[in-house]
Amino acid sequence: MALVDLCKRAAQAKYDVQYLSTETKNEALFKVGEALIDNAREIIEANNIDVENAKKNGMHPGLLDRLTLTQSRLEAIQEGIRQVAELPDPIGEEIEHFIRPNGLKIKKVRVPMGVVGIIYESRPNVTPDAFALTFKSGNACILKGGSDCIHSNIAIVKYIRQALSECGVTPDAVQLIEDTDRAVTKEFMTMKQYVDVLIPRGSAGLIRAVTENSNIPVIETGTGNCHIYVDKDADLDKAIPIIINAKTQRIGVCNAAESLVVHKDIKERFLPLFAKAMNDNKVEVRADDESRSFIEGALVATEEDFGKEYLDYIISVKTVKDVDEAIAHINKYNTGHSEAIITENQATAKRFLDRVDAACVYVNASTRFTDGFEFGLGAEIGISTQKLHARGPMGLKELTSYKYEIIGEGQIRG
Numbered sequence: 001m002a003l004v005d006l007c008k009r010a011a012q013a014k015y016d017v018q019y020l021s022t023e024t025k026n027e028a029l030f031k032v033g034e035a036l037i038d039n040a041r042e043i044i045e046a047n048n049i050d051v052e053n054a055k056k057n058g059m060h061p062g063l064l065d066r067l068t069l070t071q072s073r074l075e076a077i078q079e080g081i082r083q084v085a086e087l088p089d090p091i092g093e094e095i096e097h098f099i100r101p102n103g104l105k106i107k108k109v110r111v112p113m114g115v116v117g118i119i120y121e122s123r124p125n126v127t128p129d130a131f132a133l134t135f136k137s138g139n140a141c142i143l144k145g146g147s148d149c150i151h152s153n154i155a156i157v158k159y160i161r162q163a164l165s166e167c168g169v170t171p172d173a174v175q176l177i178e179d180t181d182r183a184v185t186k187e188f189m190t191m192k193q194y195v196d197v198l199i200p201r202g203s204a205g206l207i208r209a210v211t212e213n214s215n216i217p218v219i220e221t222g223t224g225n226c227h228i229y230v231d232k233d234a235d236l237d238k239a240i241p242i243i244i245n246a247k248t249q250r251i252g253v254c255n256a257a258e259s260l261v262v263h264k265d266i267k268e269r270f271l272p273l274f275a276k277a278m279n280d281n282k283v284e285v286r287a288d289d290e291s292r293s294f295i296e297g298a299l300v301a302t303e304e305d306f307g308k309e310y311l312d313y314i315i316s317v318k319t320v321k322d323v324d325e326a327i328a329h330i331n332k333y334n335t336g337h338s339e340a341i342i343t344e345n346q347a348t349a350k351r352f353l354d355r356v357d358a359a360c361v362y363v364n365a366s367t368r369f370t371d372g373f374e375f376g377l378g379a380e381i382g383i384s385t386q387k388l389h390a391r392g393p394m395g396l397k398e399l400t401s402y403k404y405e406i407i408g409e410g411q412i413r414g
Contacts, residue, residue, distance in 0.1 A: 003187055006175050007142065007194035010115045013172035014140040018112045020169065022089040025136055028167040029085040033078040035163040036128060036156065040074050046155035047124060054122070054148055062252030062311035067122040067149055077128050080373055084132040087377070090396045091138045105407040110400045112138030114196035118381065119144045119185065119210055121202035124152035131160055131174045133381050137399040140173050142195060144188055146202070147180035154178060189214035199394075201382045204309070219390055221382030223309045224254030224337035226367045229326045229352065231343035232263040236270055238364055239342045240277050246340070246366040248281045252311050254383060255338050255370040259306060259316045261326045262291065267319050271295050278315065287317035307333040323348050327355045334358055336385035338367040359385055359392035 020028075036043065047069040054067055090110045097107040116134045118141060120126045127143055134141040145153040153176055161171035177188060189198065192215050200210040204223045211218050228246060230239050246257035262270060271294035278285050279297070286301040295317065305316040306329075320326045323341075330339050340362035341352040349363045360370045360383075370393060372380025377395030384390045390398035 003177065003179070003184055003191070004194075006177065007115075007188075007191045009172045010140045010142050010175045011194040013170050014112065014114045016170045017135065017140050017173050018091070018114075018138040020138070022091075024167070024169065025089070025138075026085040028164055028169050029081050029132055029136065031163040031167050032128070032132070032160050033081040033085075035159040036074055036081075037078055039155075039159045040071055043074065043152065043155045043159070044069055044071070046151040047149075049151045050124070050149050059122070059148070060252075060311065063122050063148075065250065065252045067124065067152075069124055069152060073125065077125055080129060081132045083373070083376075084136050084396070087136070087396060089136065090400050095402055102411050103409060104411055107405045107407075108402050109405060110397070111403050113399060113401050115140050115142060115194060116381075116399060117142045117144065117188065117191075117195045117198040117216065119188070119198065119200045119202075119206065121146040121206060122148040123201065124149045124156060126201055127153050127156045127176075128160065130381055131157075133394075133396060133399055135173055137396045139399060140175070142175045142177065142188070144177040144185055150178065150180055186213055189216060192216045199381055219382075219384055219394070220386045221394070222254075222337060222385030223335050224256065224367075224370075224383070225259065225307060225309045225333060225335045226255060226257050226338045226340075227259045227261055227330045227334060228257050228340045228342065228367065229261040229320075229323070229330065230263065230266065230270060231323060231326075231341060231345065231348055232265040233345035233348060234263075234266065234270075234342040235344055235364075236266075236273060239270070240273055242340070242342060242364070242366050243274065244277055244281060246368055247278075247283060247315055248313070249366075249368055251313055253368075254309070255367050256311070257315065257340075257367050258308065258310050259318070259333070261318050261320055261329055263323075263326070264290070264319050264321050267291060267294055271317075274317075282313055284314045285317060286314065288319060290319040291317045309335065323351055327352060331355075331357050337383060338362065338370040340365065340367050359383060 093110040095108040116139045118130045157176040164171045198216040199219045200207045201221050275295040285298040286305045287298040292298045301316045338360040339356045339358045372393040381394040
């Protein structure tokens, strides 16, 4: 199907989707979740083709992990869809209301955005997540995954559309651009008359390409150079497990920790413990001069290291004199995603929370919790690192706009 025809069908479908009842949307979502599990073998077989091609092309292990689908990951996807179905429907929600002195009754209510386009890379789990969230929030969606996961996406969308049809819902509520030519992706970014908002998910290069070439409004979901600051008043028994979890649980995700910042007063006690933990987990350490003498085998950290999202078993280390230097370092090099402090000092924690400029700021917890599922939002469309409209995990409400409904009794403006 030609791109323009696909976009036209989505633009028409949005008017059908926005008027669906909550019950109908929920029934369809449950049906979609069941269809993905019932057809798990076919989906995983399609995914295996993508994984084998990726291995032949030398894909980075972190990205390969993101690409891979398993039975357990499909079950997690189904659970995410179930959670979305069980969340309150935001459409029609009254945000506020007031009466003007002239008697006009004004109500502000949530409405769908319309057609949401999502451009993403080696993440086939984005496909059902994006559909579930856009559909529950009354939107149609157009998906443009990367060539690396094309077989997976075709299989997934096939069964989503099939489930929608079985529920009497237009399958055009979800469209997949199957052409992997980059020229088609660039053309998609110009379809402003059909697409209401565009959301890129992936590398810094992809996000930059979309923001620079799109004439459709863009919500950025950014990369994650996430820091953990270990304060002089930290409980070191908490610090080590948190760092191990944030760095090593899944290296290829945007909420993984990429940089450690340490208060100088505890460097002699803490850094050897940290070094052992990283060595045990086969994590390469790149440290500044002040830190390196306490970390056996550490390499020299460069300016580039402090600002890098590794998506690998690598972490940078910086020693600072106090919390204010830690905050300054983090605000200079972070990507506005997720930052954490380990401390038992409430005043220091409050200062960090107030002054670190990021979508999510943690005290004594792993950055890995920046996730729609963990926040109770169900699946997520991405982690927004910008400040306009949406920030942090983007759930249902972040995929809505609003309108004003005004009720009068014959008023005219003088």
